[in-house]
Amino acid sequence: MRSFAPRFSTPLDAPRPRGARLxxxxxxxxxxxxxxxxxxxxxxxxxxxxxxxxxxxxxxxxxxxxxxxxxxxxxxxxxxxxxxxxxxxxxxxxxxxxxxxxxxxxxxxxxxxxAAAMWIVNWQRIADHRFHASLAKQTDASIHQYVHDPVSLSGLEQAFATGDPPVVRGAVFELLRRGRLSAPSLYSQPLTPQTIFGPTP
Structure with a gap:
């Protein structure tokens, strides 16, 4: 991520509205x-x-x-x-x-x-794997180099089967979050092992 000084970094200390969920x-x-x-x-x-x-x-x-x-x-x-x-x-x-x-x-x-409901649901599922991201950094470069053509999530896990599957999946999702991989179907279809990931256009 590009380094810069954000204009806002701390939210206002506002009380929770009455009856609102936290x-x-x-x-x-x-x-x-x-x-x-x-x-x-x-x-x-x-x-x-x-x-x-x-x-x-x-x-x-x-x-x-x-x-x-x-x-x-x-x-x-x-x-x-x-x-x-x-x-x-x-x-x-x-x-x-x-x-x-x-x-x-x-x-x-x-x-x-x-209209973005499916994308939101999929990213909530992806967020469950975020705790593996720090372990996945060493795998990021290998996966990014491997994905020259579209490949399914299960295909990536099989290709890197010698590693820990949650770490492989975390690396894939980290590359997606950073825009280095793409998965257009996540806008309209649920995330599954058959979801296709490809190079960023």
Missing amino acids: LEGFSPKLSRRIRLFDRATFDQWIRLEGDPTVLCFCERPLRLSPTPGARLVDFWVQRDDGEQLLLVNDDEDEPLSPTASDIPLRRVAAAELA
């Missing part, structure tokens, strides 16, 4: 735990983790305005081509006046999250 997870991109308060925001977090164009992000970076109690922005996102603020599951009729007016603000509608 959803926690570990972010590989941030190397820390995050706390979220609704399913839509949690799903968007999964999308950010699985998007290789996202260099860095921060949940609850600021409020839309300095007014006490103003709505929290859900995410600040840094990509190679610039920054972005995200409002998740947003009411499109709500007027916007973000404090950081130099950063474009985008609404993530419920329909967009619904």
Whole structure:
């Protein structure tokens, strides 16, 4: 990942809204735990983790305005081509006046999250293998060099059968997360041993 100083690195210390769920997870991109308060925001977090164009992000970076109690922005996102603020599951009729007016603000509608449902489910499954990533680093280069043509996940595990299967799978998912492998079917089909992985176009 490219080294840079993020504009936002610590979320605002906001209390959990009354009646809201507490959803926690570990972010590989941030190397820390995050706390979220609704399913839509949690799903968007999964999308950010699985998007290789996202260099860095921060949940609850600021409020839309300095007014006490103003709505929290859900995410600040840094990509190679610039920054972005995200409002998740947003009411499109709500007027916007973000404090950081130099950063474009985008609404993530419920329909967009619904359309990405399969991708989100697959990346939640992939996240279960993240604890193997540190062990998988030495395997990354070998797998990346091996995948000249599309190959199934089970085929990769067989090709590297002398290693630990969870480590091989973790290495494949790490390469996918970094954009060095691709698996377009994950947008529309469940992750299985037959899922095809190929070189990045």
